[in-house]
Amino acid sequence: GFHMKGLPIPSEGMKCLDYNCNGLPAWWITLxxxxxxxxxxxxxxxxxxxxxxxxxxxxxxxxxxxVGIYLSGFILNKTHRMSGNHIYDFFMGSWLNPRIGNFDIKVWAEVRVSWFTLFLLTLSCWLQDFKVKGYDIWQVHPGLHVLLIAHFLYTNACVKGEECIVTTWDIFYEKWGWMLIFWNFAGVPIVYTWNSYYILYHQPQLPFGCGMGVIGMLLVTYYIWDTSNSQKNRFRMQLRGTFKERPWYVFPQLPWGTLEKPVAIRTDHGNRLLISGWYGFSGTRKIHYLMDILFALEWGLAAGFESILPYFYLAFFTTFIAHRGLRDNERCAKKYGKDWDRYCALVPYVLIPGLW
Structure with a gap:
């Protein structure tokens, strides 16, 4: 696997935990x-x-x-940032980085439980439709083609860039409580596959040409999402001296995924804020979040317009992402002060270029 160090963790004496990011071989073996x-x-x-x-x-x-992870935090004396309210603490978690030896359970569940399961469920719907329609791939509902491609690309991107996950807010700061655990084990596989099952059982009208159009939109969205996330995370790795080129079999490695000469502003806090690449081009601080919302829209379009159910995820996720964008902006403004004002002048929009 690809060995990576996480961010310094205050509760562990500023220790950087080691991660063996072997999600990609696990993914291909699974397939x-x-x-x-x-x-x-x-x-x-x-x-x-x-x-x-x-x-x-x-x-x-x-x-x-x-329940098991919450109680084990107390039993093993691994509790962290506890409020004293057991209901709230159960929701948020008692343990920041639950591990068995060097095996990090939270990182493992982040993708290998949630997204592997989601893809397999969508694949099962596609295969069932394929069989029912006489093993004729051209008769499979176009929306299932869209969702199979979408869920494969997203899952594959998560495992090929697993080293980027270990420095995210979820891993570095959020404790592994019911909020994350239930979402990994049940929320993502159940909610995100509603559209796949809806299409399989209801066969909503969607002309083949419209389905191919949605796939075209999806591929453009994926390119911007993949490369913007890659630019941001590889820039941070370059600053920490942990960036390594991935070998050829870690694909797709898309053009403009790494900025050769990134432009950033230096802050009094000691960090640098990226103002080039997709972030400078779009003037949007959360361009990768916008692409996530477009993914949700395209998953809904795959099911046509006969029901509002396929658009539940779009409504839910847009609300979630908008809240996260505001939270991140507030947190960064507090952290960087006047440097954040300078950054916002250069990258003025939170989520939608020209609007917000």
């Missing part, structure tokens, strides 16, 4: 096992027929893991 199992045992497509049972297991398991 090979799934292909074998489907080819010889016709097994993966059956998941599309067991949504209720799977949802029940995910909900139960997510709650059980939450």
């Amino acid at each position: 090979l096992v799934v292909a074998y199992y489907e080819y010889y045992y016709d097994g993966i497509s059956s998941l599309s027929q067991e949504y209720g049972q799977l949802m029940t297991v995910m909900v139960i398991f997510g709650n059980l893991v939450s």
